[in-house]
Amino acid sequence: MTTLFFLLVGVALLVLALGIFLWAGKGRPSPPAAGGEAVSFREEMAEELGLFPATPPEAPAVPPREPELVLPQRYGVDRLVLMVRDPYWLYAYWEISATRQEEFNAAFGPRAWESxxxxxRVYDVTGVNFNGFNAVGYTDINIQEEADSWHIPVGQPNRSYCVDLGRKFPDGRFVTLLRSNVVTTPRSSLSECLDEEWMWIEELYRGLRFPYGVSSPMMAEEVRRRAEVFPVSISSPAFGPPAQEPGK
Amino acid sequence: MARGYLALVLHAHLPFVRHPEHEHFLEERWLFEAITETYVPLLQVFERLVADGIPFRLTVSLSPTLISMLTDELLQDRYARHLEKLIELADKEVGRTRHTPFHETALMYQRMFRDIARTYHETYGRNLVQGFKRFQDAGRLEIITCAATHGYLPLLMINPEAVRAQVAVAVDLFKRHFGSPPKGFWLPECGYAPGIDEILKEFGIRYFFTDTHGVLFASHRPRYGVFAPIYCPSGVAVFGRDVESSRQVWSAQEGYPGDFDYREFYRDIGFDLDYEYIKPYIHPDGIRVHTGIKYYRVTGKTNHKEPYVPAWAKEKAAVHAGNFMFNREHQIRYLCRHMDRPPVVVAPYDAELFGHWWFEGPLWLEFLIRKIHYDQDTVELITPGDYLRAFPCNQVARPCPSSWGNKGYNEVWLCQANEWIYRHLHLAASRMVELAGRYHEADGLLRRALNQAARELLLAQSSDWAFIMSTGTAVEYAVRRTKAHLLNFLRLYEEIRRGSIDEDHLAWLEWRHNIFPHLDYRWYASEATGS
Structure with missing residues (x-):
């Protein structure tokens, strides 16, 4: 949605620039007005720039700009993809096709979408083979109508999650539109699973903080500043404890 | 008989930057600088060690993009020209610095660049990959590779076929250059997620590396911590990075490279000297760049810098090599008290740290290897392949998903600056899988289009672009590359589906993005639909 906003701002600027250009055009053939012609206009600009006196040698010259590359906003594919960022955060992105929206209205009434x-809906599916009804628990996150991605603070390492994107009726009824893949957050500590007959040389590690990410000298600075590490306490949804021991 | 092992691993990688459409391209200098400052100096270290009869074992990972660039004729020609200019500049500098405290350093560069030219042209005939192979064949290096375009695999696993193709392309290219498939695999950015090991296993990969917590947080808890490999349930071995040895070399504060006698990276004559004088040796558009000639030492923590003294720096490199070895001996003696087998300390580094960032790095490595041979018998150099042969029985545990990026997980490659790429990358990957499933035996123009679509997808997947976006410098180039390759892919996809392939455009893409000439789009076929 933000991209759309910038696109609109971009178009507005382009129109503005076009106006200025026409005003200062000095008998140039007027560029066609249709939006699709914007590209040729940009090319003319680029040529004209070349006529300006060269920049003074001391100033690093800006390399000639190539045409802007614009990726599709939508692909017309219904999908909700869930990714793991770290032991405490997930990231989801999605796309809902117009067809899916129409289907929803067809099923629940012409004004269903608006109302x-x-x-x-973030399900904790740790230890279960999720079928839509057997989650260990879930948390709902209200999101903006225009949102097409979300950072989800689950706050729990080593647990499995699945997310539904749906619509909630005023009476609380929830209808699923899209369901994500299942992901598992990584551990953030030593495993509790010990093979009892083995000895662990843990005195080596007790109290030691591992310098994650000292993979380049440039990053060393950041590493030192990561005292807070993860904002675990902030808005982590409170998932209930597992109803049973994770199976298998 | 040594009591423990040190596995030094150098991972060499640069993203595929090759712009035949431009005479001079700023970002191509990344490769030129790395050849001059890292790859050739490392090969020269190996040469001297072999000449002196010093046995050593090192692991070197060469990324497929780097292998492709080092063996590319256009880039070889451009590097040769670049080096000629550099030698010309170094000659001028010898004159300019006469009777100044910089003269000795100027002479050092003059000598160094000529030596590099000799090594590059005469010893290896411009093909540095063959240079590395020479030391593999001599039993000194265990060469491995990493994902085709250094894709950050944990975030590509949404489409396992895309990860399989990253591995397949890499293994195929490796076989063509080194004669046999790689035993080990460097996971880009040490990024591991469940399932990746199973894909590696399909290609006969025996081991990979993770950051410390990848092994340490494995489940069940590894008995020896990171001082012995674990086996994934798939049977692929995992070696975890040792914290101590990493910190000594990496850390800007406690690490060796920040020593006051070492060369200061940021004071380069490309920025410091008069514009008219330096103009012929920087970018033709007048953009000031690093030339590689730097005259100052780190000196201290302020901006005040003193002239570099090569003899002091050399002395320091020797001292630091001794210190590193002493610490490893100490560490291994300590570990031996708690282990019933010799511990292995795994110390992986970006190869470009040595020489490029840390100018004295190659020298330090040479001193270290010599000292390990002559001065002690506690530590022995080993490669993971050798270790697994000697100790084939290891604990089975599931590695913890992790990376060696900041904070240890996926955040560097999945943050607000770069998260937008994944909806496009995943969609493109699923469309590539769809194409591979639809066209089992394409030939002619269709085959070329399918192969080029795969190339564009692979190039879009480079972890480098996401990384650069997250750091906030040179972002524009990274964004452009990501978008351009994705758009190329989407266009080819549409053309293939419509059955109207624009041959001129295809030929132009093949010329511009000529990486992986032997790529086979069928590597994207999912197991269900693949023939």
């Missing part, structure tokens, strides 16, 4: 709110 519902978008919600991310």
């Amino acid at each position: 519902t709110r978008p919600v991310l």
